[in-house]
Amino acid sequence: GQNIDQPTEMTATEGAIVQINCTYQTSGFNGLFWYQQHAGEAPTFLSYNVLDGLEEKGRFSSFLSRSKGYSYLLLKELQMKDSASYLCAVLDSNYQLIWGAGTKLIIKP
Amino acid sequence: DVKVTQSSRYLVKRTGEKVFLECVQDMDHENMFWYRQDPGLGLRLIYFSYDVKMKEKGDIPEGYSVSREKKERFSLILESASTNQTSMYLCASRPRDEYNEQFFGPGTRLTVL
Numbered sequence: 001g002q003n004i005d006q007p008t009e010m011t012a013t014e015g016a017i018v019q020i021n022c023t024y025q026t027s028g029f030n031g032l033f034w035y036q037q038h039a040g041e042a043p044t045f046l047s048y049n050v051l052d053g054l055e056e057k058g059r060f061s062s063f064l065s066r067s068k069g070y071s072y073l074l075l076k077e078l079q080m081k082d083s084a085s086y087l088c089a090v091l092d093s094n095y096q097l098i099w100g101a102g103t104k105l106i107i108k109p
Numbered sequence: 110d111v112k113v114t115q116s117s118r119y120l121v122k123r124t125g126e127k128v129f130l131e132c133v134q135d136m137d138h139e140n141m142f143w144y145r146q147d148p149g150l151g152l153r154l155i156y157f158s159y160d161v162k163m164k165e166k167g168d169i170p171e172g173y174s175v176s177r178e179k180k181e182r183f184s185l186i187l188e189s190a191s192t193n194q195t196s197m198y199l200c201a202s203r204p205r206d207e208y209n210e211q212f213f214g215p216g217t218r219l220t221v222l
Contacts, residue, residue: 004151041215041216042213042216043213045210050208087152097152099152
C-alpha cells in the first residue's frame with residue numbers, strides 16, 4: 001500500500017527554527033509537494049522537490065532524499081502567522097497525489 | 110490573481126437529500142479535483158476531471174457523482190446525503206502538467222443531520 005507519515009503535531013517558539021519530517025512509501029515517485037493550510041482555509045503551495053537536495057525559498061526550505069523516502073520542511077525565524085498545518089504529498093507513478101494527514105504546527109510566543 | 114471559488118462555505122442538509130457543491134475556476138485549467146478532508150486523515154480524492162465532460166474516480170467515489178459541462182465548472186453531487194458524508198469538501202484545479210501545483214478553493218463544510 002501507499003503510505004505517507006508526518007508527525008501529527010509540533011510546537012515551536014517564535015523566532016526559532018523547526019523541521020517537519022515526511023517519510024513516504026509509494027508506488028513510484030514523481031515529486032513531492034509541501035502545502036500550508038491555515039485553520040479553516042484552503043491549502044496553499046509551498047514547494048515542489050523532484051531531485052535530491054535542499055531548495056531554499058526565503059524563510060522556508062525543503063529537502064528531499066529519494067533513496068531514503070524522506071523529506072523535510074525547514075522553517076526559520078518562526079512567526080506567529082506560521083501556525084498552520086503543513087501537508088506533505090507525493091506524486092506517484094500514475095501521477096496521482098498521495099497526501100499525508102498533515103502536521104499541525106503551534107507557535108508559542 | 111488566480112481564483113477557485115466554491116458555492117458555499119457552510120451547508121447543512123438532512124439525510125437523504127440531494128446535495129450539489131459547485132466549484133468554479135478562472136485560470137483556464139484543464140484539471141479539476143474534488144477532495145474531502147477529515148481530521149486525522151489526509152486529503153482523499155473523490156473524483157477528478159482532466160477535460161470537459163471527462164471524469165475519473167478517485168479513491169472514495171462511492172455515494173458521489175460529478176459533472177463537468179464547462180471547462181471552468183466542476184460540480185460534486187451527493188445523490189442521497191448520509192451522516193458519514195459530513196466533512197470539509199475542497200475543490201482544486203491545476204494546469205495539464207502533473208508537476209504543477211494545485212490551486213484550492215476555500216472549502217465547503219457540509220453537515221448532514
